[in-house]
């Protein structure tokens with residue numbers, strides 16, 4: 003599957019299927035600071051991602067005040 | 068995974084509520100949290116004229132969206148900070164949001180209206196960018212609220228922002244800052260009332276609100292936020308949250324419930340006197356006949372030749388991250 007990361011924007015390829023939770027753990031990205039989005043929709047943690055999926059993993063922490 | 072409310076398929080899990088929600092009931096949960104914050108802290112009246120401080124990020128656009136939905140009369144104010152592409156893009160998101168919904172948006176440009184920008188002010192002051200930036204924004208939001216006859220200024224500070232600030236203040240045991248870290252600042256001495264309706268919602272929830280509502284916002288971090296201590300505090304709190312969901316809200320909301328009353332006497336002793344700035348008339352803490360910090364900043368920064376973002380910015384965490392990734396390959 004194609005995974006789009008942000009900040010800055012870049013893409014990585016992941017082979018095979020994965021559950022959302024497992025993918026985040028694999029990439030070392032905490033659930034509390036990320037959302038997983040597919041076709042403009044949120045994908046919950048227990049959902050299985052297909053090898054043809056294109057997903058965005060969006061960080062939600064912002065700095066400043 | 069099923070929605071707690073309707074048992075339909077869920078799209079988000081919220082461990083801190085020990086619950087999952089579908090889109091519709093997630094939005095309902097968010098609205099209720101905002102209404103509860105507004106009600107519990109007496110933030111807004113339905114007849115108030117509200118000015119929302121918008122940055123083009125998820126929190127400020129989400130709070131504007133929610134307030135309009137809840138029936139408040141809320142206009143927006145955007146300040147063009149002149150932080151390169153980041154500022155240009157965030158302005159586009161803000162203007163698009165407002166025009167698509169027919170909302171009133173005022174734009175103030177530091178460069179066009181005051182002759183400086185944040186990178187230049189950072190160079191001139193030699194302090195962290197957020198210092199000149201925060202001071203400029205506070206001053207201009209106050210001014211716009213007073214000039215425009217607004218009853219209250221709304222900011223998009225969320226639970227993570229407040230918990231991180233609280234963590235920093237408690238690490239330093241800065242009692243005065245702790246005593247003043249309130250979700251409502253009443254209007255006094257010519258300063259407008261300021262409120263934070265998102266204190267019961269996390270950053271992740273605000274980003275989710277935007278995705279579900281189809282709100283495009285600037286995802287990229289401000290390039291000058293680097294080295295900002297608050298981000299480190301947020302990451303530390305999120306580690307605790309992951310192990311023990313609900314930590315952030317019990318930390319911050321427990322502070323409001325149980326610690327703020329203890330600190331109230333200290334907050335009251337800080338009743339300082341203010342005089343109007345002799346340049347702009349804004350209330351200032353100095354002696355009779357003094358010039359406010361904002362006017363001094365404008366004077367020094369406008370006299371300096373413009374400085375680009377790249378010149379004042381430290382190597383960013385995101386650049387480092389990409390370099391680290393590249394070197395692993």
Ligand code: SF4
Pocket residue numbers: 065066067148185196197198200201289290291292
């Ligand atoms: S991160 Fe700092 S410099 Fe950037 S917009 Fe926020 S306050 Fe300003």
Ligand SMILES: [Zn+2]
Pocket residue numbers: 070071072073074075088089090091092093
């Ligand atoms: Zn539901």
Ligand SMILES: [Zn+2]
Pocket residue numbers: 344345346347348349358359360361362363
């Ligand atoms: Zn002044």
